[in-house]
Amino acid sequence: MNGLESRRGSTRAILWTALTVLVVLYAFPFVYMLFTSFKTPIETNAIPPTILPSTWTIQNYITALTTQGVPQSFVNSIQTAVISTVVSLVLAVPAAYAVTRYRTRLGRVFILLALVMRMVPAIVVGAPLIAFFHSLGLSDTSFALALAQTTISLPLSIWLLASFFEAVPDELEESARVDGCSRLGSLWRIVIPITRGGLAVAAIFAFLASWNDFIFALLLTSVRAVTTPLQIANFQSQFGLDWGTMTSLAVLYSVPVIVLAIVLQRHIVAGLTLGAVKG
Amino acid sequence: MLPAALFLAAFVAWPLLQFVVNSFFRYNPIAGGPHTFVGFDNYVRALTSAGFSNSVVRTIAYTAIVVTLEFVLGLTVALLFSGLGDRSRFFRTVFLYPLMIAPIVAGLLWRFLLIDNSGIVNQLLFDAHLTSSPNQIQWLSDPNIALFSVALPDIWLTTSFISLVLFAGLQNVPGEIIEAARIDGARYPTLLFRIILPLLRPVIAVALIVRGVDAARAFDVIVVQTNGGPQNSTNVLSLLVYNTQIANGNPGLASAMGTIYLFALMVIAVIAVLTIWRPGSDN
Numbered sequence: 001m002n003g004l005e006s007r008r009g010s011t012r013a014i015l016w017t018a019l020t021v022l023v024v025l026y027a028f029p030f031v032y033m034l035f036t037s038f039k040t041p042i043e044t045n046a047i048p049p050t051i052l053p054s055t056w057t058i059q060n061y062i063t064a065l066t067t068q069g070v071p072q073s074f075v076n077s078i079q080t081a082v083i084s085t086v087v088s089l090v091l092a093v094p095a096a097y098a099v100t101r102y103r104t105r106l107g108r109v110f111i112l113l114a115l116v117m118r119m120v121p122a123i124v125v126g127a128p129l130i131a132f133f134h135s136l137g138l139s140d141t142s143f144a145l146a147l148a149q150t151t152i153s154l155p156l157s158i159w160l161l162a163s164f165f166e167a168v169p170d171e172l173e174e175s176a177r178v179d180g181c182s183r184l185g186s187l188w189r190i191v192i193p194i195t196r197g198g199l200a201v202a203a204i205f206a207f208l209a210s211w212n213d214f215i216f217a218l219l220l221t222s223v224r225a226v227t228t229p230l231q232i233a234n235f236q237s238q239f240g241l242d243w244g245t246m247t248s249l250a251v252l253y254s255v256p257v258i259v260l261a262i263v264l265q266r267h268i269v270a271g272l273t274l275g276a277v278k279g
Numbered sequence: 280m281l282p283a284a285l286f287l288a289a290f291v292a293w294p295l296l297q298f299v300v301n302s303f304f305r306y307n308p309i310a311g312g313p314h315t316f317v318g319f320d321n322y323v324r325a326l327t328s329a330g331f332s333n334s335v336v337r338t339i340a341y342t343a344i345v346v347t348l349e350f351v352l353g354l355t356v357a358l359l360f361s362g363l364g365d366r367s368r369f370f371r372t373v374f375l376y377p378l379m380i381a382p383i384v385a386g387l388l389w390r391f392l393l394i395d396n397s398g399i400v401n402q403l404l405f406d407a408h409l410t411s412s413p414n415q416i417q418w419l420s421d422p423n424i425a426l427f428s429v430a431l432p433d434i435w436l437t438t439s440f441i442s443l444v445l446f447a448g449l450q451n452v453p454g455e456i457i458e459a460a461r462i463d464g465a466r467y468p469t470l471l472f473r474i475i476l477p478l479l480r481p482v483i484a485v486a487l488i489v490r491g492v493d494a495a496r497a498f499d500v501i502v503v504q505t506n507g508g509p510q511n512s513t514n515v516l517s518l519l520v521y522n523t524q525i526a527n528g529n530p531g532l533a534s535a536m537g538t539i540y541l542f543a544l545m546v547i548a549v550i551a552v553l554t555i556w557r558p559g560s561d562n
Contacts, residue, residue: 004449004457004475005364012363019359023370029435030376032399033388048413049399087286095283110284117291119548121496123521124537127530128294128301151290158283212381214499219525229383233503236387243391250384257379265372269443 037061037248044244060248070231070249076142077227077253081210083146088153088206089199096161097187101173111162114155125151126219133220142225148216153206160205160271164198165191201271204264211257228253295541302534321535331536333511334519337426338495338540341515344430345494346487352434353441353486358471360442361449371446374439385432386500393418393428419505422512429513432500437493441486448482449475488551495544516540 006012032051036044037060039053064070099107129148130139138144168191176186192199217227232253235246261268302321306314325331356374360367377385392400396414405413418428452475460474476483498517501507507514507522520540524533 004358004361004452004454006362015359015362019356019363019367019370022356022359023373026377026435026439027373029388029392030380032392036391045397047397048402048405049397051399091283091286114283114287116545116549117287119492119496119544120291120295120541121498121517121520121537121544123498123517123524124298124541125291125294127524127533127537128297129290132294147290150286154283154287208379212383214381214383214502215521229381229499232381232387233383236503241394246387247391250388254380254384258376261375261379262372265375268375268378269371269447 033247034251036243037251039244041242041244045241060244061252064245064249064252067231067245069226070228073226073228073231074252076221076225077211077229080142080146080149080225080227081207083143084149084153084210085203085206087146087150088157089203091150092154092157092161092202093187093192093199096158096165097191099158100162100165101183111158114158117151118155120151122152122213122215123219126216130219140220140222140224145216145220145225145227146210148220149210149213150206152213153209156209157202157206160202161195161198164195164201168194197267197270200264200267204260204268205271207260208257298534299538301530302538303531305529305531307528317531321531322539324532325535325539330511330514330519334514334516337512337514338516341426341430341497341513342491342494344427345433345497346491348430348434349438349441349490350483350487352438354445356438356442357445357449360446371443374442377436377439380436382432382436382499383503385436386503389428389432389435389500390419390504393431395420420509422510425505425509425512429501429504432504433494433497436500437490441490444482444486445479448479452478484551488548491551492544492548 006015035052038056038058040055040057040059043050043053043055095110099111126148129144133139133141133144133148136144172190172194173186176190177183181189212229213227214229214233217225217230221227221230228249232246232249235242235249303316303318304314305317305321360371392398395401395417398418400418401410401413401416404410404416410416416424419425456474456478457470460470465473496517497515498521501513501515501518505513507518516536517540520533520537523529523536527533
């Protein structure tokens with residue numbers, strides 16, 4: 001403990017109250033969305049609005065899932081996110097390894113440039129990519145979308161992995177090489193197994209970047225490769241303000257990542273703090 | 280390093296270059312027609328248009344609103360967490376969830392919460408006797424406050440990021456320093472402003488840079504809430520560039536605007552990174 005923890009019971013009670021109030025306020029929008037997704041259409045638009053549904057129904061979920069294009073968009077989202085995660089890791093692992101192990105000036109410049117690239121607005125990269133993928137015959141494919149989204153996750157992946165690789169002592173690898181292991185061999189047999197947690201972190205963040213992306217999907221897909229965020233956004237223009245269906249689709253889309261968060265929370269916190277404190 | 284470098288060159292640097300090159304031409308991708316080289320004409324048009332300079336001001340205001348509120352809230356929560364120590368673990372977990380939610384979902388959700396007449400926020404304010412009628416505050420249709428309202432989902436989504444990062448930073452503050460200051464009779468505000476905040480400076484700097492750049496690029500949360508309206512009051516740069524490019528079919532002008540926008544972001548970010556944080560010096 002670092003001396004910041006309060007020791008007096010009365011102060012602690014005030015802190016608990018403050019934190020509870022904040023957390024309830026914080027959770028309210030999401031909880032309200034969850035309740036709305038179980039309301040009947042009449043109740044969703046009722047004035048004044050109610051918090052709890054008076055009759056619970058799963059009709060909104062049925063409507064959402066039977067709307068044309070929605071099941072396919074889920075398949076597309078998963079496919080795109082998986083491709084993007086794999087590409088991101090395959091490129092980031094050797095890059096991060098090279099940067100941490102060879103410590104050249106070039107490596108420093110590279111990692112700084114990668115960081116700068118993270119700051120490029122998606123619209124700037126996305127607009128020329130439309131023509132680029134078109135010329136490759138990849139328009140409106142999950143693969144093209146995944147590559148575009150990798151531009152978001154790759155710099156962060158490199159940065160995170162470099163931090164984790166940094167923590168692996170050189171001696172371990174040296175002794176492996178004395179035993180006849182090649183550079184690549186020691187990366188594969190020593191560094192990767194030790195930093196499994198780090199790889200998990202980089203994978204989660206790459207997956208999230210793709211899963212939550214909207215702008216690249218908006219620019220680069222039209223029919224075949226459309227992802228669920230686009231479908232969610234479509235609900236408001238297509239059906240006016242059909243909040244019941246919209247919220248149920250939003251809940252469905254959030255469930256997988258919330259499950260991921262519960263299962264992997266330790267890794268996510270590590271990634272966040274590393275990602276921010278170091279890059 | 281090479282494959283990643285090639286990838287970034289192909290999918291970031293090359294499109295970027297093309298984007299910049301486009302800014303010197305005038306053409307219309309929908310109507311067709313030739314690319315005409317116009318030199319800096321697009322830049323002149325961008326810089327002299329009221330639409331562009333208003334968007335710049337809005338982008339700066341939006342970023343300032345988001346970052347300030349997030350920082351104040353985030354720091355408060357982080358201090359509460361560390362005041363309660365390990366027993367706050369459950370709440371820290373709850374705070375992770377917004378980070379998982381797609382911005383588009385957050386944008387739509389907040390639009391639903393704030394919507395005139397039937398929005399729950401107005402209803403709750405009315406029930407709490409804070410407003411005199413449930414539609415007194417026109418969150419998203421009053422041009423004077425819309426820029427603030429569209430920032431709410433952004434703040435909601437990422438305050439937790441700041442909290443968790445600052446909390447991690449607080450864990451690294453050496454206990455002896457706090458202890459010593461307490462023995463010397465320092466009260467909490469003194470402790471906070473004289474010791475804790477200065478020690479957290481690098482962490483704060485990085486969190487603010489990351490969030491500042493992200494807020495300046497905000498697109499999805501705003502598009503789904505107001506699409507730039509009412510009366511352009513939420514038309515920030517990312518939307519302006521997008522609409523000039525796609526809806527108005529003027530990629531040349533959009534590229535010039537985008538290039539200025541990008542250049543400003545980079546300059547600010549690089550200055551911030553180099554002066555406050557010095558990458559690599561801690562390795």
